[in-house]
Amino acid sequence: LRRQSRVLALAESARMVEITVDIATHGGPTEPAAPRELFWYAELSTPRLWARRVLGNVTFRSVLFQNAVRTALGLAAARAVAGSLDLAHGFWVLLAVLTLGRTTAGATWRAVRLAVAGNAVGALVAGALVIGLGRHTDVYAALLAPVMLVAFALGPLLGIAYAQALFTLVVATAFAQIAPVTWRLSEARMVDVVTGSVIGLLCGLLAWPAGARREVHRAMAGLLRTCAPLVPVTAQALLAPPGVPRTAPETLPGVHRLRLAEAAYAQFRAETPVDGESDRADWHAVLIAANHMLLGAQWLPRFGLRPASGTTDASAAWARETASGLVALTDRIARLLTAERPGPVPAPESTPDRDPPSPLSVDLEVWMTSLAHQLARIESSVTPPPGRELPGARPR
Known part of the structure; x- marks a missing residue:
């Protein structure tokens, strides 16, 4: 089941590449691009795209x-x-x-x-x-x-x-x-x-004499805080009783935060040498984890449309517990990025019940286990050595 879930995720990634190239080549999708929330830009006119881009950057948190x-x-x-x-x-x-x-x-x-x-x-x-x-x-x-x-x-x-x-x-x-x-x-x-x-x-x-040095910390923290709630919402949608329609959660706010964070990182990298203390934080891992949350929130409800047996009570409890732990870990990382007092270290995740397993519960397990590994890597990179703070972060 785990292998099936990974193959399905790879197939969905390949399908996304196919649709994206189709849109880029023809100026729009030749076939309906699903899910529509993921390819929201494909059906908008050029003036509306420009308006959305301009309005999306009318915030003091945008480096542009x-x-x-x-x-x-x-x-x-x-x-x-x-x-x-x-x-x-x-x-x-x-x-x-x-x-x-x-x-x-x-x-x-x-x-x-x-x-x-x-x-x-x-x-x-x-x-x-x-x-x-x-x-x-x-x-x-x-x-x-x-x-x-x-x-x-x-x-x-x-x-x-x-x-x-x-x-x-x-x-x-x-x-x-x-x-x-x-x-x-x-x-x-x-x-x-x-x-x-x-x-x-x-x-x-x-006016902003330090450039994007501090802004990249705030942008990445805001990105994680916006995307983290998608994990429990997605888990709850998949754990809904049979017959209840599964709808993907709203991801456009996370996409907006992702664009602001990418722009801040691009400027920060243009201002900062490749080597040095400023590279301790693994910004690539933060962007990848946020993308993983956004894409999983769109993929998994669509995977769940296939016939599947319901999840067991133990698997459902594990999924909810793990989702809450991931949100707590994400909030801890965001606090470390903004030099706030971090919350307690979340307890390690328990082993999910696998008697009997279901494709839905395995999909959730593979997704959230991968997120946990990514967030643990990010936490180790943003945790400063004793007595030191992250570069660009304000002291407590």
Whole structure:
């Protein structure tokens, strides 16, 4: 029976891949995609999908929303400063905020240092070029294409400092053909870039300076707390008396939390080195466990539609007890992630009654046993050594 349950789960996974590829290839399912709750996106129009994606990220717990707010504040401040100080070519201030802003204050500071150094070198070279060539616009016209080619091809490869220095040369050769310029053009660009850099730094310090370091802990904890109740609800649905229709529990809130957690993890990984203390927590295992809860809540009620004998009282009691223990373990992990006082360690699961077994009870056993192993692995990775806290978590 256990082998049958595992084979059935593998077959369901293969069926999901088939439907997903069908939707991706044809823009929609060629046959009804079941369960509909799992493929909810297949029947929605593009405007509704965009609306759902935008509305789903309108929360302070979304790293995409945080980045959008930080960028909007920086651009608004840059526009106000450039307008109030009447800076020449003030749009460079906004451009500096856009190109030098990063998701953490430390990364922004590193980018600003390199950009200012590169602009200083570029300003010196551009000033010497303008002084040396004077108003020979034909020479500037001949230099513009090669300088642009070098700047836009090699600049991104060589780094921020080289990109900023070369772009300053591009600006000088382009503006010199439009109107007479002096070395003051390099001075104006330097002032604008420094002004934009200072504004970007202030926004980075005031708005989520640590980036996704703390947010990934909160997002993963919220994901586990949202998905954990699906386990007892699914078990209760499968243990319903014969004749009672089995319906899959609501999984869209868990899917929403999963998307927020995936975005937070993606940004966290982009900000953090692969090695180091910050990698103690097994974030992949958290995402896999949450996916397992969501998919099991959809799969198992569909498996239960086949003819099967009812579960025994002992098997039903084991399933309810194990489901409650998994919820308690998930809550303990979530508390460890947010540096709250964790609950007691749940008692080890008992052995389920197998006299007589039924396909439904075995399906539940295989699913919940796998979840228990995954959650135990996560707990060992997020439990800090004695006297230490998880990186990014607030102290108790």
